[in-house]
Amino acid sequence: MTVQISNSGLSRRSFMKWSGVAGGTTALVATAAHLGMPGTAPAYAADGMEGVDSTVWNACTVNCGSRCPLRLQVKDGVVVRVLPDNTGDDADFGNHNILACIRGRTMRQRIYSPDRLKKPMRRVAGTKRGEGEFEEISWETAFDEIAERMKSTIDNYGNDALYINNGTGTTGGNILHRRLLWRFMDAAGGSLQPLRNYSNAAYIVAGTYQHGASIGTNSTEDAANSNLLVMFGANLIETRMSGGGEMYSYQHLKETHGTRIIVIDPRYSETALTIADEWVPIRPGTDTALVAALVNVMVKEGLQDQEFLDKYCVGFDEDTLPDSAEENSSYRAYVEGKGPDGIEKTPEWASDITGIPASRIRALAREIGSTKPCAISSGWGMQRQAAGENQSRAVFTLAAVTGNIGISGGGNGAWPTSYAMPVPNFPDLDKPITVGIPVFKWSDAVDHGEEFTAEKDGVEGAERLVNPIKFMINYAGQCIMNQHADPARITEILQDENKLETLVVIDTHLTPTAKMADYLLPDAMSIEQPDLIKNENSAETGYAIYAQPAIQPPGDAMRVYDMCTEILERVNPEFAQKFTEGKTQEQWVSSLYEQARDDMPELPSEEEFKELGVIRQRNPDGFTIPMKEFRDDPEANPLKTPSGKIEIYSERLAEMSKTWVFPEGLAGQKVTAVPEHIDAWEGALEARESGEFPLQCINHHTKGRTHSTYWEQPWSKEAHPQKVWINPADAEKRGITMDDPVRVKGNRGALDSKAFVTPRIAPGVISVPQGAWYTPNDEGIDEGACASTLASLVSSNIAKGNTQQSIIANIKKLG
Structure with missing residues (x-):
């Protein structure tokens, strides 16, 4: 059945321009059991529009990257139905329905979950972190005590003993919440900075050393211009499986262009199952060995793009090595067996490591090396390894060897780029403290942060840390217990209160991380507060959502913006003024959208946007082709590497290999100038x-x-x-x-x-x-x-x- 959303006050031209034609929908009807409420749920019309008090636009903002719009139907202050976007036209790719997946469609169960937090709480004196023993306290008590502990930490240790634990989901696509806690800390004098993230830390650093920055590869839709798409460990059909993710783009690509797709992955993923022509199963952590053998075959058979390598790259051959490099330290010398290990990286050598037959490796090398253009990309799972940086660098190198970088239908081996609408984020403040640690190292920084150094622990902005972490806020994330590592050991570290003195958890549900808190503060869910939400993972269609509160937060739950304001008022009223600039959350949302309209006057008014719910914009530049300017004119558009070129051999990494310190007793703890295969610990x-x-x-x-x-x-x-x-x-x-x-x-x-x-x-x-x-x-x-x-x-x-x-x-x- 076709459903038309209300567009009163909008011209037909404006409505059609930003929303498209209304699409069909299937309603999921609430029941009393689903809501966790007594009684029998009333019957509502199947079209999802009758028998309710209001239909409110908001979104699912979990950390899949998609940020799908939802239409929440409310009756008597209760969300009774969750409907997807109905403003697209599936006949027009790029203006398609942004359909939420099964996760977003179960939003009601998340809203009314028995694990939902409703009262501020404090850990009961005498109990240990993680035992989940809490007592209810007033907001005034919570704010007073947290502010006092924060001031005490600053007085006794300094602001560098404060830390925000890496969060996901709410800190993703939400414009206001993306950097909110960091702004909070910077208003109070700063804190120790988290570097990178849990998703792709090694990938980011690999791009920095090889390309000068973490540069994505060509957009998904540009693969329509490819004759071959090779995906190393990428599973976007499953991880981005909604109308707001790349799944729709890949399916459209396969259906309309028939591009041949090869997926290299230890698991026959949904991506391999759905769109791939061939699955190449590989042992985890061995992509470096596979790439070395592929390049070995290409060099023997003259399939490498030597002109590209000579002009744009450093260190593939001996002739392009920097003067400081030793003889036979190029990547070609490594794959030919002329390097220090003396082992030629033949398909037979790689087969024993990867589990892929040597004959298949040869055939794969010939197909990749002889097909132009060839789009090569990599996922992020493959780099969450002991030697994950080399995993990513190897795939980047394969893209360079085949000369597919900076051209339509090609790629640089990285993660696909996407177009995002230029809607500004909640602005950062100047950072009083610029010293940072990798996000994954926070537990070590709690345990022995005073021993942290740049060459041992990756400290940036200083040679070493002065203090361990003493006061930590975890906001909207499970990167303490669930998404970190070795939770049994984390429990031991956190239960020693001589180490971390204060742990504040701000969340919506009683998660394993929440159970570790000293103070547990119930946040409003995204569907209970205003925000602007933008998508950044839907290829060449960017969109934004005007999220409006559908219901009131349960119990005494409070919006985190207001929590931050109240705490800062108690630490120092000047800090609170710096944080808010005198604006409420609603005023910030309006202000940020007006900034977007200053840059894009064609955007609808704020009131029109509220009614439309979601607005789309196709990339005005067409397909995204990173590094195109570099390829067109490398002299005028150098990369941000020291050489200005693609550094297959990194002089910086060669120097680091001489000074960096690693734990003893573990295999493969080293830095290599070229992306060698490393037999690392637990590989x-x-x-x-x-x-x-x-x-x-x-x-x-x-x-x-x-x-x-x-x-x-x-x-x-x-x-x-x-x-x-x-x-x-x-x-x-x-x-x-x-x-x-x-x-x-x-x-x-x-x-x-x-x-x-x-x-x-x-x-x-x-x-x-x-x-x-x-x-x-x-x-x-x-x-x-x-x-x-x-x-x-x-x-x-x-x-x-x-x-x-x-x-x-x-x-x-x-x-």
């Missing part, structure tokens, strides 16, 4: 040689949740139950069949789950869907099956990023 080699833990264990995203968000929803659990993927050959050896209860054990912990026996995962590899909530029993076994239970706190070699894909383990049947 493919160690798994095959280990008697106790012979399997590599990775983790993958699942359709039922985004990281740990939506984990508690009954519908999500029913549709996508937590199960460990295992290859039939590995299952047979262990007597495991489908749905058997199993225990996965590694070097740091163990979890219980059920088995999913499938040929869709490479032999020797198991995969635990990530994001399940950490739920240890009395024996320390995680009954929630959180993948991070098995992960190490040892960071990657250069970025000091998280390494959740570097795990060796074993699995056995229970009972």
